[in-house]
Amino acid sequence: MIGRLRALAALAALVAATGPDVGPYDIPLYATPTAPTAKGSARLVFHESPFGVAVTADGHARYDAQITASGLPAPSSLGAYRAYVAWAVSSDLSRWQRLGVVTNGKSTVGTVAMNKFLLVIEAERDSAVATHGGPSVLHGSSPSTFLQIFQAHTAFFHGVTD
Amino acid sequence: MNRRILTTAALLVAAVAATSSAQQHDTTMPAMPPGMPMPGSPGKADTASRRAPPDSMNMPGMSSNSMPMPIPMPKGMVMMPGLVGLTPPGGTFLPGGGADPASVPQVRPRQILRVKDGDTLDLSATLVRRTVAGRPYIMYGFNGEVPGPLLRVPQNATITVRFHNRIDLPSSIHWHGVRLDNRYDGVPGVTQQAVAPGDSFVYRVHFPDAGVYWYHPHVREDIEQALGLFGNMIVDSPDSSYYSPANQEQVLVFDDLLVNADTLIPYGKKGPDFALMGRVGNLLLVNGEPRYTLDAHRGDVVRFYLTNAASSRTYNISFGGAPIKVLASDVSRFEHEQRVPSVVLAPAERYIVEVRFEHPGRYPLVNAVQAINHFRGEFEAESDTLGMIDVDSSAAAPDYAAAFDALRDNAAVTRDIDRYRPYFDKPPDKRLTLTMHGSGLPLATVQFMNVDTAYYAPVEWVDGMPDMNWLSTSEQVRWILRDDATGKENMDIDWHVKQGSVVKLELYNDPKSFHPMQHPIHLHGQRMLVVARNGVRTKNLVWKDTVLIPVGSTVDVLIDASNPGDWMLHCHIAEHLGSGMMTVLHVDRATPP
Numbered sequence: 001m002i003g004r005l006r007a008l009a010a011l012a013a014l015v016a017a018t019g020p021d022v023g024p025y026d027i028p029l030y031a032t033p034t035a036p037t038a039k040g041s042a043r044l045v046f047h048e049s050p051f052g053v054a055v056t057a058d059g060h061a062r063y064d065a066q067i068t069a070s071g072l073p074a075p076s077s078l079g080a081y082r083a084y085v086a087w088a089v090s091s092d093l094s095r096w097q098r099l100g101v102v103t104n105g106k107s108t109v110g111t112v113a114m115n116k117f118l119l120v121i122e123a124e125r126d127s128a129v130a131t132h133g134g135p136s137v138l139h140g141s142s143p144s145t146f147l148q149i150f151q152a153h154t155a156f157f158h159g160v161t162d
Numbered sequence: 163m164n165r166r167i168l169t170t171a172a173l174l175v176a177a178v179a180a181t182s183s184a185q186q187h188d189t190t191m192p193a194m195p196p197g198m199p200m201p202g203s204p205g206k207a208d209t210a211s212r213r214a215p216p217d218s219m220n221m222p223g224m225s226s227n228s229m230p231m232p233i234p235m236p237k238g239m240v241m242m243p244g245l246v247g248l249t250p251p252g253g254t255f256l257p258g259g260g261a262d263p264a265s266v267p268q269v270r271p272r273q274i275l276r277v278k279d280g281d282t283l284d285l286s287a288t289l290v291r292r293t294v295a296g297r298p299y300i301m302y303g304f305n306g307e308v309p310g311p312l313l314r315v316p317q318n319a320t321i322t323v324r325f326h327n328r329i330d331l332p333s334s335i336h337w338h339g340v341r342l343d344n345r346y347d348g349v350p351g352v353t354q355q356a357v358a359p360g361d362s363f364v365y366r367v368h369f370p371d372a373g374v375y376w377y378h379p380h381v382r383e384d385i386e387q388a389l390g391l392f393g394n395m396i397v398d399s400p401d402s403s404y405y406s407p408a409n410q411e412q413v414l415v416f417d418d419l420l421v422n423a424d425t426l427i428p429y430g431k432k433g434p435d436f437a438l439m440g441r442v443g444n445l446l447l448v449n450g451e452p453r454y455t456l457d458a459h460r461g462d463v464v465r466f467y468l469t470n471a472a473s474s475r476t477y478n479i480s481f482g483g484a485p486i487k488v489l490a491s492d493v494s495r496f497e498h499e500q501r502v503p504s505v506v507l508a509p510a511e512r513y514i515v516e517v518r519f520e521h522p523g524r525y526p527l528v529n530a531v532q533a534i535n536h537f538r539g540e541f542e543a544e545s546d547t548l549g550m551i552d553v554d555s556s557a558a559a560p561d562y563a564a565a566f567d568a569l570r571d572n573a574a575v576t577r578d579i580d581r582y583r584p585y586f587d588k589p590p591d592k593r594l595t596l597t598m599h600g601s602g603l604p605l606a607t608v609q610f611m612n613v614d615t616a617y618y619a620p621v622e623w624v625d626g627m628p629d630m631n632w633l634s635t636s637e638q639v640r641w642i643l644r645d646d647a648t649g650k651e652n653m654d655i656d657w658h659v660k661q662g663s664v665v666k667l668e669l670y671n672d673p674k675s676f677h678p679m680q681h682p683i684h685l686h687g688q689r690m691l692v693v694a695r696n697g698v699r700t701k702n703l704v705w706k707d708t709v710l711i712p713v714g715s716t717v718d719v720l721i722d723a724s725n726p727g728d729w730m731l732h733c734h735i736a737e738h739l740g741s742g743m744m745t746v747l748h749v750d751r752a753t754p755p
Contacts, residue, residue: 024673046712049502049506050496050704052506052709057478058543058545061532144619146617147539148536149537149538
């Protein structure tokens with residue numbers, strides 16, 4: 001019994017330690033080697049809705065992304081680039097949705113309605129680009145990407161052993 | 163983080179202690195909170211019949227073909243082995259005490275009762291027979307109807323309602339959203355005693371605000387409301403242009419039932435089961451029926467009065483792509499009419515919308531959400547067709563296309579709200595944290611929840627783990643409204659405000675609780691404005707009585723505390739209410755009567 005308890009406590013502690021210690025609306029952003037001085041975070045805010053909770057007709061949450069960045073170098077210092085642009089990227093990387101221009105400080109960019117997505121900030125050749133192409137400088141994942149695959153947890157299907 | 167680990171450890175210890183000695187728990191019943199009397203003795207159901215024998219699973223988590231699971235599981239998902247063979251503690255209840263359904267009168271469709279100021283009417287809670295998915299069940303209805311009679315009443319009317327309890331549980335009627343005399347609010351333990359089976363109570367109901375309201379018991383809502391005791395009131399403004407014009411009106415009440423192959427899943431006898439997230443049905447009903455139909459003409463504008471009477475489910479309603487204009491919510495019109503892609507409707511909320519069906523054809527009434535498949539760790543689209551609107555080719559008469567296309571500003575609403583704007587930025591007068599405490603839950607549930615909460619959706623649209631939910635009862639789960647200033651919880655909070663004051667309440671839904679989920683918080687007898695969500699000011703205001711608080715959200719509401727009395731503030735998920743998530747706002751009279 002003590003061994004079982006220990007195993008369970010370890011499992012819970014592991015989840016607590018590795019899971020996001022942020023709310024369901026927060027995205028920590030991580031710098032790439034391209035711009036190691038960059039720091040940032042994003043906050044997802046429900047798009048304005050008379051219901052408080054904004055969703056599409058098929059039920060996808062609609063969030064406005066508020067990005068806070070610092071330490072972004074001048075885009076031109078990275079090459080032939082003039083602006084930083086935020087992109088919401090589907091988790092299989094097949095779909096890139098332009099969100100808007102990001103600068104040091106706080107930027108409220110576009111609305112995203114994907115279940116799981118990456119948030120990528122890239123240096124781009126100009127601020128109006130419709131497709132991504134430059135180097136990424138900050139990236140993060142929506143909180144929903146922490147949704148776990150429980151099928152793999154042996155605790156649920158084979159019991160916890162000492 | 164440390165708090166989370168400590169909580170986890172405490173829960174694990176409690177869970178192991180509870181499950182190591184026996185799989186069946188000690189069922190010492192805590193005192194029921196006010197408004198939640200225990201079910202009466204007439205109802206008897208067989209606890210043993212709900213127990214799935216351990217050998218019903220031919221491999222971990224898999225049901226055999228011959229032994230159906232005791233609880234319906236989402237397609238492709240199985241009951242966790244650690245939960246197989248368990249049943250909720252506290253016994254079970256179904257209405258009718260085992261009577262033959264054929265001995266109970268067949269339910270009748272809702273009738274419209276047009277009442278005027280000074281009228282008296284009778285409402286009786288009765289047993290009814292309803293046939294759902296081909297099976298007859300004994301359920302409840304008002305005057306033998308589900309939904310109960312639709313009361314159509316002029317604004318500022320006062321009516322008398324003689325309520326007769328003819329069911330097998332204590333009951334009452336709460337007039338949801340109506341700013342009426344506190345004595346008639348219908349909350350046992352706060353404003354009246356529960357009406358015992360066979361007894362009566364007389365309500366005097368005054369309707370100061372136009373809009374759509376509803377009535378339901380305030381006793382074991384998880385049973386009584388869920389089984390059909392609900393009805394609407396439409397309060398008509400004397401202003402004929404109060405809403406933009408429509409060709410027809412429809413009053414829709416959404417709810418759901420949880421059934422297995424041939425049984426209604428019984429209810430907790432001592433207190434609610436499904437205490438973790440509330441009972442989420444697998445049969446979605448509109449006006450008590452599984453298939454809603456409406457005939458309309460090409461170009462018709464239909465005004466829908468929508469009410470969510472479900473215990474826990476939040477809906478996302480659309481009309482086959484037809485354009486939707488939202489006009490009003492709980493207690494008033496919006497400042498500005500607004501186009502929306504769909505209507506999000508939390509338990510107890512109401513919205514008034516207009517929909518224009520421009521082309522002939524069939525328009526499905528759909529509830530569409532992104533469900534979570536916990537085992538695959540993925541979102542899955544889930545869409546239920548609740549009904550169909552058939553639009554023929556004859557043209558609407560009159561044609562209200564132009565009026566529908568226009569989005570009106572309701573200056574009277576804005577003027578009314580203007581009086582409260584100076585208070586929008588005041589510091590909160592009260593801050594309540596929404597959380598929960600679990601004790602004695604099955605070990606597998608504790609394991610799962612600690613992993614599951616690595617991600618918590620702001621809104622859980624469906625019950626992804628009904629086995630775990632089913633096995634949680636109000637004996638093990640205590641949902642909490644915690645006063646941050648005093649640390650007091652639920653009914654221990656002593657909250658007094660003076661009549662006429664404008665009170666700012668901040669509600670914070672703790673994402674680190676054992677089971678984070680959304681809560682539709684309902685305040686009785688007053689009206690309130692949602693002035694900000696997560697610090698973002700609301701742009702289009704409307705008076706509310708119920709507000710959805712997503713997980714991790716902070717919602718600021720401004721209460722117009724104009725109506726004296728003792729008023730419940732509670733989560734409207736019936737099982738959360740039944741697990742303690744309630745307090746009382748005492749609005750003290752400015753001057754003694």
